Amino acid sequence: MIKNNTAEISIQTEDFNLTDEVALLEHNNSTDGAIVTFTGRVRNMNDGKNISSLTLEHYPIMTEKSLAKIIATAKTRWNIGRVKIIHRVGKLSIGEQIVFVGVTSQHRHSAFAANEFIMDHLKVEAPFWKKENYLNGEQWLSAKESDKQKAKKWF
Amino acid sequence: MKNSMLKIVFFAALREQLNCHELSINIEGLHTISDIKKLLANKDKNWQHTFNNMPLFCAVNHEMVDNEHKIKEGDEIAFFPPVTGG
Numbered sequence: 392m393i394k395n396n397t398a399e400i401s402i403q404t405e406d407f408n409l410t411d412e413v414a415l416l417e418h419n420n421s422t423d424g425a426i427v428t429f430t431g432r433v434r435n436m437n438d439g440k441n442i443s444s445l446t447l448e449h450y451p452i453m454t455e456k457s458l459a460k461i462i463a464t465a466k467t468r469w470n471i472g473r474v475k476i477i478h479r480v481g482k483l484s485i486g487e488q489i490v491f492v493g494v495t496s497q498h499r500h501s502a503f504a505a506n507e508f509i510m511d512h513l514k515v516e517a518p519f520w521k522k523e524n525y526l527n528g529e530q531w532l533s534a535k536e537s538d539k540q541k542a543k544k545w546f
Numbered sequence: 547m548k549n550s551m552l553k554i555v556f557f558a559a560l561r562e563q564l565n566c567h568e569l570s571i572n573i574e575g576l577h578t579i580s581d582i583k584k585l586l587a588n589k590d591k592n593w594q595h596t597f598n599n600m601p602l603f604c605a606v607n608h609e610m611v612d613n614e615h616k617i618k619e620g621d622e623i624a625f626f627p628p629v630t631g632g
């Protein structure tokens with residue numbers, strides 16, 4: 392069954408289902424021949440440290456505003472159809488899904504490019520913060536210079 | 547909350563470092579984000595160390611701003627570390 396959820400942005404604690412999300416991007420959409428989806432998951436290791444879980448915090452309202460702005464910019468740059476961003480917050484275990492970006496377009500190039508653009512900008516603009524939890528302790532992640540460079544390449 | 551007050555919120559590592567999620571300050575005598583930073587850095591040694599050493603972003607009413615941004619009554623001001631989502 393198709394859920395009646397057409398909002399482009401969802402910040403949620405609960406998991407999402409890829410099949411459902413793709414079905415929503417396809418539903419009543421006969422103009423777009425391309426769907427590109429990205430899913431980010433919790434890795435078991437970072438910087439040589441074993442991770443037991445992640446805790447994700449965000450700044451409500453600003454998060455949605457920031458993602459809406461990124462989507463709007465993507466829509467001015469590429470001829471794309473539908474966009475969906477899901478980002479989870481709260482405590483997430485290894486292997487769990489963190490983030491989903493889905494983009495549709497008539498042809499593949501725009502959907503590939505817009506999807507990567509959205510992820511690159513989400514990484515450096517949207518107010519989310521990750522804390523890594525280890526067996527003995529915890530640490531907030533530092534922002535990576537390489538992520539800044541990836542976002543800059545679009546200009 | 548009176549209108550002459552500003553709401554200030556802190557997130558993530560900054561919130562934990564300051565042990566403070568939210569506070570209200572009177573806007574009197576304050577004009578820019580720089581003024582607020584100076585005021586907060588004067589609270590005590592921990593706040594001073596944090597504001598002088600931690601890389602921080604600032605948002606006013608959910609939009610990123612720089613230090614020269616002019617503040618007004620009723621603004622919600624947020625300070626936070628560089629973001630690490632995705």
